[in-house]
Amino acid sequence: MFFLTPVLVAVVCILIVWIFKNGDGSSKRRKGEPRARAEVRPWVDEDLKDNTDLHQGEEDANDWQESEEDVEHIPFSHTRYPEKEMVKRSQEFYALLSKRRSVRFISNEQVPMEVIDNVIKTAGTAPSGAHTEPWTFVVVKDPDVKHKIREIIEEEEEINYLKRMGRQWVTDLKKLRTNWVKEYLDTAPVLILIFKQVHGVAASGKRKVHYYNEISVSIACGILLAALQITKVYLEKVAFTSSLML
Amino acid sequence: MFFLTPVLVAVVCILIVWIFKNGDGSSKRRKGEPRARAEVRPWVDEDLKDNTDLHQGEEDANDWQESEEDVEHIPFSHTRYPEKEMVKRSQEFYALLSKRRSVRFISNEQVPMEVIDNVIKTAGTAPSGAHTEPWTFVVVKDPDVKHKIREIIEEEEEINYLKRMGRQWVTDLKKLRTNWVKEYLDTAPVLILIFKQVHGVAASGKRKVHYYNEISVSIACGILLAALQITKVYLEKVAFTSSLML
Numbered sequence: 100m101f102f103l104t105p106v107l108v109a110v111v112c113i114l115i116v117w118i119f120k121n122g123d124g125s126s127k128r129r130k131g132e133p134r135a136r137a138e139v140r141p142w143v144d145e146d147l148k149d150n151t152d153l154h155q156g157e158e159d160a161n162d163w164q165e166s167e168e169d170v171e172h173i174p175f176s177h178t179r180y181p182e183k184e185m186v187k188r189s190q191e192f193y194a195l196l197s198k199r200r201s202v203r204f205i206s207n208e209q210v211p212m213e214v215i216d217n218v219i220k221t222a223g224t225a226p227s228g229a230h231t232e233p234w235t236f237v238v239v240k241d242p243d244v245k246h247k248i249r250e251i252i253e254e255e256e257e258i259n260y261l262k263r264m265g266r267q268w269v270t271d272l273k274k275l276r277t278n279w280v281k282e283y284l285d286t287a288p289v290l291i292l293i294f295k296q297v298h299g300v301a302a303s304g305k306r307k308v309h310y311y312n313e314i315s316v317s318i319a320c321g322i323l324l325a326a327l328q329i330t331k332v333y334l335e336k337v338a339f340t341s342s343l344m345l
Numbered sequence: 346m347f348f349l350t351p352v353l354v355a356v357v358c359i360l361i362v363w364i365f366k367n368g369d370g371s372s373k374r375r376k377g378e379p380r381a382r383a384e385v386r387p388w389v390d391e392d393l394k395d396n397t398d399l400h401q402g403e404e405d406a407n408d409w410q411e412s413e414e415d416v417e418h419i420p421f422s423h424t425r426y427p428e429k430e431m432v433k434r435s436q437e438f439y440a441l442l443s444k445r446r447s448v449r450f451i452s453n454e455q456v457p458m459e460v461i462d463n464v465i466k467t468a469g470t471a472p473s474g475a476h477t478e479p480w481t482f483v484v485v486k487d488p489d490v491k492h493k494i495r496e497i498i499e500e501e502e503e504i505n506y507l508k509r510m511g512r513q514w515v516t517d518l519k520k521l522r523t524n525w526v527k528e529y530l531d532t533a534p535v536l537i538l539i540f541k542q543v544h545g546v547a548a549s550g551k552r553k554v555h556y557y558n559e560i561s562v563s564i565a566c567g568i569l570l571a572a573l574q575i576t577k578v579y580l581e582k583v584a585f586t587s588s589l590m591l
Binding site: 175178179180182185186188189190192193196197199200201202210211213214217218220221224225226229231267271272307308310313314315317318319320321322323324325326329330331 | 421424425426428431432434435436438439442443445446447448456457459460463464466467470471472475477510513517518553554556559560561563564565566567568569570571572575576577
């Protein structure tokens with residue numbers, strides 16, 4: 100799905116920054132960290148640098164004591180398919196996923212929200228650094244909000260094309276025949292915005308580092324893509340007859 | 346699969362740096378960029394900063410002309426399931442993927458290489474920035490090589506626990522009962538190493554920036570995880586009865 104491509108995942112990260120700058124963030128906003136990050140080094144992921152002090156370490160030790168009881172322990176059970184079945188399933192899954200395309204022309208046909216819920220829950224099964232699950236999925240259906248999002252994304256993408264990404268970026272994209280105009284953000288009946296949480300908040304109210312948050316949320320996006328392709332929930336009126344993706 | 350968790354994906358990135366430092370990299374090594382990156386700012390992804398000059402831009406313009414003909418254009422076809430079927434498929438896929446665990450005890454039982462090939466091909470269907478496909482999957486079966494990899498990873502992980510990641514990291518991982526000893530890297534019959542290509546090489550031999558390479562390779566990892574879970578290719582002798590992942 101177009102809004103899950105790396106570019107747009109990244110764009111959504113800018114989006115969250117933009118929203119914070121205008122004091123109109125989602126309930127899951129991380130109290131301005133993204134803005135701070137953006138001002139200092141936009142685009143650079145610093146989630147592997149531990150910026151907590153020893154005292155914070157102690158706090159979290161206590162937090163674990165509290166949260167330990169909340170952890171739901173689910174017995175692990177596992178059955179294995181016979182080799183032939185394994186091979187067959189891997190072939191079928193490859194055949195199905197190789198049909199996925201990052202199309203730029205999306206149908207306005209409605210999709211069942213139950214499916215959207217299921218694919219997001221599926222994405223939430225992704226592994227994450229220290230099981231921090233540093234992602235927030237926001238489903239947008241309201242036409243006005245979708246259009247506002249389109250305006251923000253187009254504004255950021257125009258900066259990409261004209262300034263931020265430099266000449267090679269523009270050259271590279273020529274062959275994809277893309278630009279910063281994203282009409283499909285109005286057309287699609289549903290947008291799923293994916294936010295990376297650069298920090299969590301401990302029971303103590305202190306910040307908790309989310310290790311590998313960009314890697315973790317991107318892995319979740321990959322699983323979301325697979326779930327969407329499995330359900331073939333989307334329908335394109337027109338699509339590039341091309342195997343190129345962005 | 347344990348070796349696809351964010352930590353190990355990241356560790357593999359260190360691994361490639363380490364290999365380059367010792368002049369013993371894979372054939373796909375990117376002529377020292379990773380080393381350079383590692384020396385300057387290890388752990389920080391800078392792939393969104395375009396470090397090419399205008400001349401490079403021209404070079405790539407020509408490269409496109411050459412490569413344009415190589416691009417295989419595959420007609421896009423799409424059929425949609427009835428809503429009931431969509432919902433059913435999304436439920437079934439969620440039910441299956443929610444059974445995935447990041448286990449630390451792996452069976453030494455062999456798996457069909459055809460399945461490994463298929464899941465990697467499936468991962469390769471992931472979208473990527475400007476369709477650069479900035480990933481390299483390396484399958485390792487040789488016990489000696491696996492052990493060497495284990496030693497490198499354990500060395501890096503020990504640094505994580507003792508120095509790099511700081512006190513909170515160690516505190517956070519207490520609840521996961523993990524440490525830097527990764528015996529399963531010897532036990533598993535197959536390791537899939539995932540390398541992010543921070544740069545490509547143009548037909549001209551010049552570097553080509555790989556935009557969003559970490560995001561792209563992580564999305565591919567998510568799809569790989571889904572493919573592995575679909576085939577249930579792996580078998581654990583013992584597993585934590587827990588839903589925690591790392």
